[in-house]
Amino acid sequence: MNDILRLTDFEAAAKAKLPTMAWEYLDSAAGDELTKQWNADAYDRIQLSPNVLRDVSKLDISLNLLGDTLPHPILLAPIAYHKLFLPFGARETARGAMVGNAVYCVSTMSNTTIEVIARDVPEAKLWYQLYVQRDRDYTKSLIERIAAAGVRALVVTVDTPVLGNRFRETRAGFHLPEGLTRAMLEGLPPELQISGHETDLQGIYYPLCDPKLSWDDIEWICKTAKLPVVLKGIMTPADAERAVHTGAQAIIVSNHGGRNLDTVPATINVLSKIVKQVDRRMPVLVDGGIRRGTDVLKALALGATAVMIGRPYVWGLAAGGATGVSKCLNLLEKDLKIAMALCGLTKLSEISGDIITQ
Numbered sequence: 001m002n003d004i005l006r007l008t009d010f011e012a013a014a015k016a017k018l019p020t021m022a023w024e025y026l027d028s029a030a031g032d033e034l035t036k037q038w039n040a041d042a043y044d045r046i047q048l049s050p051n052v053l054r055d056v057s058k059l060d061i062s063l064n065l066l067g068d069t070l071p072h073p074i075l076l077a078p079i080a081y082h083k084l085f086l087p088f089g090a091r092e093t094a095r096g097a098m099v100g101n102a103v104y105c106v107s108t109m110s111n112t113t114i115e116v117i118a119r120d121v122p123e124a125k126l127w128y129q130l131y132v133q134r135d136r137d138y139t140k141s142l143i144e145r146i147a148a149a150g151v152r153a154l155v156v157t158v159d160t161p162v163l164g165n166r167f168r169e170t171r172a173g174f175h176l177p178e179g180l181t182r183a184m185l186e187g188l189p190p191e192l193q194i195s196g197h198e199t200d201l202q203g204i205y206y207p208l209c210d211p212k213l214s215w216d217d218i219e220w221i222c223k224t225a226k227l228p229v230v231l232k233g234i235m236t237p238a239d240a241e242r243a244v245h246t247g248a249q250a251i252i253v254s255n256h257g258g259r260n261l262d263t264v265p266a267t268i269n270v271l272s273k274i275v276k277q278v279d280r281r282m283p284v285l286v287d288g289g290i291r292r293g294t295d296v297l298k299a300l301a302l303g304a305t306a307v308m309i310g311r312p313y314v315w316g317l318a319a320g321g322a323t324g325v326s327k328c329l330n331l332l333e334k335d336l337k338i339a340m341a342l343c344g345l346t347k348l349s350e351i352s353g354d355i356i357t358q
């Protein structure tokens with residue numbers, strides 16, 4: 001781990017450790033994987049415009065998000081099946097998140113229940129990502145369980161009426177290895193559980209995502225949940241405007257790391273328009289392609305309240321368990337602080353579009 005100095009250093013370490021199927025699942029995206037590539041490339045093309053001769057001897061990158069004070073603006077995005085990457089799975093991630101002072105958003109497709117994660121890592125700050133299930137009574141009971149487990153926010157993924165066409169995943173014969181389950185979804189009516197993740201056997205629909213999910217359902221969830229609701233997967237100002245009126249309390253600008261609809265723009269390229277539309281009525285988070293402190297800084301400068309990282313922390317998990325996850329967070333936080341200091345910025349509220357070269 002001593003050789004690992006930046007997030008991308010974890011990538012090769014993870015690849016070396018993981019079986020091909022798990023690696024292909026983690027690394028792949030939809031279609032020709034253009035959006036996945038664009039997410040990262042778009043940050044390379046944004047240039048910074050630093051201020052000099054400012055006192056940067058004290059930095060404070062804390063923020064308030066949905067009622068919680070967070071020491072830094074980096075969260076862990078929901079990623080399915082952590083036991084594919086390490087036997088102890090999501091509990092290890094939660095430990096790493098706790099040490100790295102980050103919120104960890106647990107996926108509906110977690111191999112470990114939210115109750116077990118919360119019990120074993122009681123100090124972890126958890127959010128929960130919901131794939132709304134067709135059976136609304138079941139969905140309601142899931143939401144109640146999540147609230148009872150002490151989760152701080154409910155993230156509803158809205159960009160997945162069907163799964164993207166992920167060729168590498170299909171070629172690798174992706175399936176859940178024996179012994180791994182979708183722990184949170186046990187108890188789901190069997191007719192909705194018949195299939196695993198073998199998209200090629202199913203036509204285009206995936207039994208665990210509801211293709212009928214609509215804005216009315218989101219309003220229902222916002223009324224039902226006794227938790228702040230966050231909509232993940234907003235990519236246009238029009239949908240952001242709609243989100244503001246549903247009762248949701250935040251949105252995440254996300255294209256699912258390029259895993260759903262290929263050739264949608266990089267998230268950082270649609271962020272400013274969405275932020276402008278939302279006009280401070282709710283926090284706007286962003287994910288996709290964030291690998292460096294300067295990437296985080298650019299996202300904040302273009303109006304994000306906070307960012308999420310996906311694949312990089314799973315590289316950390318695969319390479320070094322909880323220590324890998326916390327190291328990944330620490331490296332990114334340090335890199336952000338260095339970038340801020342070099343731009344003459346001491347707190348998040350000082351970051352604005354002025355530091356982006358037009």
Ligand code: FNR
Pocket residue numbers: 025026027039077078079080107108109129157232254255256257258259287288289290308309310311312
């Ligand atoms: C994901 N993502 C995801 N999103 C979600 O809402 N629920 C989920 O279960 C998953 N599962 C998942 C698995 C894997 C292997 C990946 C790579 C991604 C999307 C994830 O939350 C996030 O939007 C992206 O990963 C962000 O992009 P980067 O940081 O990976 O580039």
